[in-house]
Amino acid sequence: MNKLEAKDVNLHYGEKHALKGISMGIKANSVTAFIGPSGCGKSTFLRCFNRMNDLIDNCRVEGEILIDGRDIYKNRINVVDHRKKIGMVFQKPNPFPKSIYENVAYGLRINGISHKKYLDETVEKSLRQAALWDEVKDDLKKSALALSGGQQQRLCIARTLAVEPSVILMDEPASALDPISTAKIEELIHDLKDRYTIVIVTHNMQQAARVSDNTAFFYLGELIEYDETSNIFTNPAKEATQNYVTGRFG
Ligand SMILES: Nc1ncnc2c1ncn2[C@@H]1O[C@H](COP(=O)(O)OP(=O)(O)OP(=O)(O)O)[C@@H](O)[C@H]1O
Numbered sequence: 001m002n003k004l005e006a007k008d009v010n011l012h013y014g015e016k017h018a019l020k021g022i023s024m025g026i027k028a029n030s031v032t033a034f035i036g037p038s039g040c041g042k043s044t045f046l047r048c049f050n051r052m053n054d055l056i057d058n059c060r061v062e063g064e065i066l067i068d069g070r071d072i073y074k075n076r077i078n079v080v081d082h083r084k085k086i087g088m089v090f091q092k093p094n095p096f097p098k099s100i101y102e103n104v105a106y107g108l109r110i111n112g113i114s115h116k117k118y119l120d121e122t123v124e125k126s127l128r129q130a131a132l133w134d135e136v137k138d139d140l141k142k143s144a145l146a147l148s149g150g151q152q153q154r155l156c157i158a159r160t161l162a163v164e165p166s167v168i169l170m171d172e173p174a175s176a177l178d179p180i181s182t183a184k185i186e187e188l189i190h191d192l193k194d195r196y197t198i199v200i201v202t203h204n205m206q207q208a209a210r211v212s213d214n215t216a217f218f219y220l221g222e223l224i225e226y227d228e229t230s231n232i233f234t235n236p237a238k239e240a241t242q243n244y245v246t247g248r249f250g
Pocket residue numbers: 013016018036037038039040041042043044045056
């Protein structure tokens with residue numbers, strides 16, 4: 001069974017038909033990249049998986065989005081609980097104006113967990129998984145805002161991991177970062193894939209080629225081609241994909 005599945009998904013923002021009949025399946029413990037020119041619907045589609053589009057007025061979603069075989073739009077699910085299983089990392093690192101420790105512990109605290117030993121262990125484990133522990137272990141009380149952009153983004157990933165999601169959605173997670181921080185995030189994505197299902201929106205073709213197992217190419221709200229990443233970049237079936245990945249448009 002696919003971890004994530006979309007069946008004939010159509011999404012409208014008012015009159016604007018932003019996603020047109022998208023169907024695709026995503027396997028567990030894989031990295032899937034969404035690529036395509038600006039405005040083609042990548043972020044909109046990504047947000048369908050954690051129902052973040054619910055927060056947008058005028059947005060209407062049709063079709064089915066299944067997680068572990070369950071339709072998250074039709075079944076009466078608890079959206080807040082659901083979002084806990086689906087972590088999200090945004091383009092700009094968005095740590096809270098709190099200490100490094102409290103940023104990571106935040107999700108646990110709002111779930112009512114206050115047991116100090118458990119919090120300490122989870123904060124350490126999450127920071128280790130996010131490859132940040134060695135850099136911050138002596139400064140856990142320091143403000144998260146004092147970290148570099150790349151460290152802040154890894155902190156946001158640690159914050160996401162602390163509540164043990166099974167899926168991590170990443171919307172251009174490295175586009176605001178320098179090349180060294182970007183390389184760290186890419187390495188991290190590679191390491192996390194053993195335990196999580198990762199979907200990443202990226203404008204960076206090399207990044208998609210480096211980090212993902214499968215790539216989906218979107219254009220004007222349609223899914224044009226979806227295949228193993230090596231096929232998309234070296235032997236795409238559609239001309240539009242070929243033109244995009246070789247930089248002829250977009
Ligand atoms: N909140 C919104 N209200 C109305 N239209 C929207 C909204 N968000 C996105 N759109 C429109 O939906 C279409 C798809 O946008 P989306 O942000 O998903 O594209 P994208 O491929 O992620 O683009 P980018 O690469 O520039 O981030 C665009 O035409 C956009 O203008």
